Amino acid sequence: MKKKHRTGKNIYIFLVFLFLYLPIAVLFLYSFNTSRMNIVWQGFTLKWYGSFFKNQPLMTSLYNSLVIAVLTTVISTVVGTIGAVGLNRYDFPGKKLIDDLLYIPIVIPEIVLGISLLSIYSLMSMELGLVSIMLSHVTFCIPFVLVNVRARIAGSDRSQEEAAMDLGANRLKTFLRVTLPELLPGVWSGAILSFTLSMDDVVISFFTTGPECTTLPLKIFSMVKTGVTPEVNALSAVIMFVTIVIISVYTQMQIRKMKKKQIKAE
């Protein structure tokens, strides 16, 4: 009886994963399709994997996306991490407001933030392009970093910081050697989240970009009428492959840590 239950549950979990991964499997499969249209299967080829490299507009949009994502990740992780420590346990007038503001990019529909930023950039006569997209991405990434880091602060032990200070370490040293390592898992997940959100963003980039700058998602969105080419599928497959490798290494590290903890606990 119990075993039957478990099989049923596993089948359910499998079905949800099937739903999540079916389109990814299809795009992977169709990246080997000889037909230029994404409709019928004609035959196996690897040519798209060679040709997307030579597709200049596609490569430029990928390059733009990567530059924006890297800058966004660095800035939002630094500002978010320092901010999480700074806002923690320190009260100043208006802190409540800042706390509330931080949740706005997380909860309001992206389009609202997108048009708000577009409006203010236009009011400032700011040139739209790489910089305006990046500033916008940082704006919605900071809150995610901050929330992740703050979750670590809540569980951290403050006595170590005090001990370091008592032993004569100055504040900067204490921050870098004691506080930061404690918070590092939160900082990492915040950074990974920022990079992913930035790379994948359609809505906010759509409104804050200019004619000169196209990101990969915007390039793909422009194909809405014509359909996606197998080149794009091939490029996505490569991106996915790289990220899966990175994530598995990361997960492996976490699992190893967990196993160590288990052994210690026993």
Add this chain to the structure above:
Amino acid sequence: MKEKAGLTGRGKRMERAIMAVPVSLWMVLFVAVPIGYIFIMSFLEQGDFSAVKLAFTLDNYREMANPLNLAVFGKSIVIATVTTVLCLLIAYPFAFFVAQKSTITKTVCMAFVMIPFMVSSLIRLFSWITILRRDGILNTVLMDIGLIHAPVQLCYNMIGAVIGLVYTLLPFMILPLYSSIEKLDPSLLEAASDFGAHPLQRFVKVILPLTFPGIFAGIIMVFIPTLGLFFVTDVMGGQKVQVIGNLIQNQFVTARNWPAGAALSIVLILLTFLFIGIYKGCGGSMDDLGGV
């Protein structure tokens, strides 16, 4: 909450104040000011040569009540409700079953929930089109095995839009549900069983109320974005299916009537605040919305 009194107390407070400056400044400049600006803009007239003209009007809000807009509003709410209910029905058992697994299996499963995000959500939507279109994979397979005799229209309509939205937002339902279910104290469940509660009773009287914050957080994380995700309805719903996001996009891109778009956005903001207000009123934690 008090800082430890001592020589370092004041210096430490200063230091924290300085550390709080960049994030506070950023949030004020890039969140408070822009949203304040579109609030003002929603009461201004459309400009002839620039985006706005400095003249007060309520027309942008009055215009919203035209039947075309109201129809989209109604449809948006229906689409968002259906999407949210489907996400909840799919995600709850999933999160529940995963939470019963060993620590390592749990970590792997939740990582696998996140991995699809690494592929552009647009690409995945286009892939759904390949699967769902009239001559697509699903229709072909169903006809080959004789389940249907003529192809079924599964995309470029309401069904397609809902599939796209459920697919895009499902992980945002799974995450808060999982974290609230995982925190359930097993001894409470045992106690319920010991007192003779049968599984359904146990679920309704114990598990459901305890995981309510997660359910509510999930509902917010799915319902609210649905109203704005114009690209999902664009790709999967065809021209006819629109959400409020499509209206805003039209005003800003096609009609170039920014004040009208701003007024529509203010409605979305108020709707969001209403949800958050109820959520907080029920004791929900804002951090649960951040996917921690």
